[in-house]
Amino acid sequence: AKLEALDVEWAARVSAAAARGAVLRYRADVSPKSARVGIVEVDRASPFASLSGTDNQFVFTTRRYKDRPLVITGPGAGPAVTAAGVLNDVLALAGAR
Known part of the structure; x- marks a missing residue:
């Protein structure tokens, strides 16, 4: 019901x-002063709307690209590859302890 x-x-x-x-x-x-997600x-x-x-x-908005920001667009890894990467990182951290 909550969902x-x-x-x-x-x-x-x-x-x-x-x-x-x-x-x-x-x-x-x-x-340089904050991060928000x-x-x-x-x-x-x-x-960004067409993704x-x-x-x-x-x-990237920088001194050089202030008036016209540099935009890079491409495919992401997707849920399965991302989850496998996170699991691999967790296992590596667990093994390092």
Whole structure:
């Protein structure tokens, strides 16, 4: 019952974002002073909005790329490969102790 309630809540968030011309994406923002990770609304015109599946995108805004950030987009590993990598790291850490 709790999971269905979350489905309703997320469906409402997706609909509200769509009404504003946006989509929801999981994003990490990193700066020299902070790091944040979470679900955000992204304008449909943004390259970030067109990502699908396990695609990843990195946007670098630097002194050189301030007015026009450097964007790198490509396929991600996917759930199975990522889980295997995490498990391998955990086992390596456990063996190192």
